[in-house]
Amino acid sequence: MTEPTAALSRPRIIGVLFALLFVWALLVAPDRLEAMKAASFARVPVELPVLLLLLLLVGGAMGAVIRSLTTIALFLLLVAKLANAGMYFASGRPFDLVLDLDLLGAVRNLMSGTLGNVLAVLGIIALINALFGLLFLIWISLRMLGRFAQIPGPQRIALAAFSAISIAGFVLDTPGVTANASNLLISQVTRAQQSAVDLDAFHREATSDPITEELPADLLTALAGNDVYVVFFESYGGTLLTDPAFKARTETALAKFDEALARKHMVARSGFLTSTTLGGQSWLAHSTLLSGLRIDNQRRYQALVRGTHGTLVKDFKRAGWTTEAVMPGITMPWPEGQWFGFDRVMAAKDLGYRGKSFDWVTMPDQFTLESFERLKGDGPVMAQITLLSSHIPWAPLPSLVEWEKIGDGTIFNAQVDAGEPPDTVWRSPDQVRDHYLRSIEYVLATLSSWIERYGNERTVVIVVGDHQPIPWVAGKDVGHSVPVHIIAGNPSTLARIDGWRWTNGMRPSLNVEAWPMEEFRKRFVAAFSGSGSS
Known part of the structure; x- marks a missing residue:
């Protein structure tokens, strides 16, 4: 019919x-x-x-x-x-x-x-x-x-x-x-x-760990007695040093960082890593750097934390460090913290912030760092510190206050109220890019001020970008390159990485070879264990 x-x-x-x-x-x-x-x-x-x-x-x-x-x-x-x-x-x-x-x-x-x-x-x-x-x-x-x-x-x-x-x-x-x-x-x-x-093959890879199996008896002895902080810098991408719209102001901020380190008699080496993600999913980059495995999607991440693979955190824990995670973006249970090897996780509720949130960002990075100094355990401490102030949508933006006046964080309320909201900033691509750059300048200024205030000859800080910003901001075909810096209070500490050929100071040369992020753990452990071999 x-x-x-x-x-x-x-x-x-x-x-x-x-x-x-x-x-x-x-x-x-x-x-x-x-x-x-x-x-x-x-x-x-x-x-x-x-x-x-x-x-x-x-x-x-x-x-x-x-x-x-x-x-x-x-x-x-x-x-x-x-x-x-x-x-x-x-x-x-x-x-x-x-x-x-x-x-x-x-x-x-x-x-x-x-x-x-x-x-x-x-x-x-x-x-x-x-x-x-x-x-x-x-x-x-x-x-x-x-x-x-x-x-x-x-x-x-x-x-x-x-x-x-x-x-x-x-x-x-x-x-x-x-x-x-x-x-x-x-x-x-x-x-x-x-x-x-690919996922089926990765499940097998996550159950073994050649790095752990080959760890030397004198594991990380070159860092003995040092507090070691791995600081993940949100959306800190290589585009900041290549895009003309970002380059000049970023280099100025890094030069000021170098000046702060010089005042403290601290030194830095800088290079590039290739992140496994772009624009978001920061935890994929974090887990890649810490595990030494390429984690570029959520299923790999889930397979990783269900496996028996080692991490840089576990390496430090095995070598005698107290391991801590400072996670201001964690507002729900995070059982993976124990798997990564952290003795203690300081989530958003544990940091004591009573001020207003900066849109999605729960608290400004300055408060996060000050709270860590107040709450961290007895040394030596190995800590992962995750920063948020350069997280999308980059509005409203915080600014530095006097460290002594931070208190419970309510001092930042005026900055939230006075700042431009996202729905205003995101009406113009130029405004978004400007706010992104301003957030990077804020984090660099905050980090340098924190290191100058609290760093000493027994401090080692690894600052690493987790990924490039979203392509709409970073630009087309910019790749996955992110800056990485190792800062030390004792200049002789960084002699261990002479073979890496990284740039002296906070401004990495564009000629420095970018390593895959998953190679960092192996090279770092080798460089700072025993006689050192990178």
Whole structure:
């Protein structure tokens, strides 16, 4: 039994044209925000003429089945494009169905921390409703096209001719006729298969640790008696030293840092590492540096913390250090802390901050560092300190206050109230980039002031960027390079890394070779154990 047909009318023709353009747009729309240009839509997706031919040739119940399956395929294509657009914007790479589904929980937590639970839930509900609305619109559009294709008349000949010419153009590789939609779905499936294989291999890698198996008896003895701090610097990327918009002010801030170290008779060496993430997911970089394994997705991270692999924290703990983590961004239970080897974790609630949050940032870095000095255990201490003030959205921004006046942090309330909110700053790309740079200047000034105030001849500080900022801020194709600095109160300590050929001072030369971040643990342990070998 065939579907009933109806005579063509102007409203029906307008509806059919809208449906045709809507399906066309779904098929040719790019999966990157920066590619959303008129030229991107001036293409013929070969999937459309194939679909039209099917609708012309098949009606009735089978036609309904074809429309239903196509509705599902187009909806999945839409979701894939939206997911890719989000991942490209935040991390400069496409979405991976196997590796990135777990990020939905992190996105929800970020929304809750930024907007509050109520607004976050309302936002999620609005997104789900919008997706279901689009699903319904896809179904209606295909139903309208199917009925139109079954109405006898000259339009059937026109549709058949268009389809035949378009398909022939694709076969003959005519410019402007593409199969991008099909290729995108195929690439998603292929990527998921490859990721599943990679993940299976990584599970085995996470259960062994050659570094731990080969640890020398005189483990880290060159640092004996020193407090060693690994400071993760949020969004501290190599673009700061290459992009003309950032370079001059960043070098000025680093020069001031050098001056503060000179006043304290401390020294620094600087280089570059290649992070495993970009724009976000800082914990992937943290776990990469600490474990010596490449952790570039959430599934690898989960496999790591369920395995028996060693970490730099465990190395220090084995060598006699008290190990601590200062985590101002942790507002929920963090069972991974024990796995990494920390004797104590100081989360946001443990640091005693009573001031207002700087949007997503729970507290300014100056308060974090002052609280650590107040709460840290007896030495020698090895601590991971995670800084937040240069975290997106970079508004409102803090500024340094006198250390003696920090108190419970309420002194910073005036800065929160006077600062520009994110919804104002993010109206202009130039404002966002300026605020990002200002946040970096603040953190560098805070770190140098903290080291000058509390550092001594028994202090070693490793400052490392976790990742580049989001590509929209960092720029296109900037890579994953991040600066790393080792600062010591005793100049002879850094003689151990002479073979690394890092730059003296806080301004790394662009000619310094960037190591993969996962190599740092092995090289560091080798350099500071026994006679030293990097």
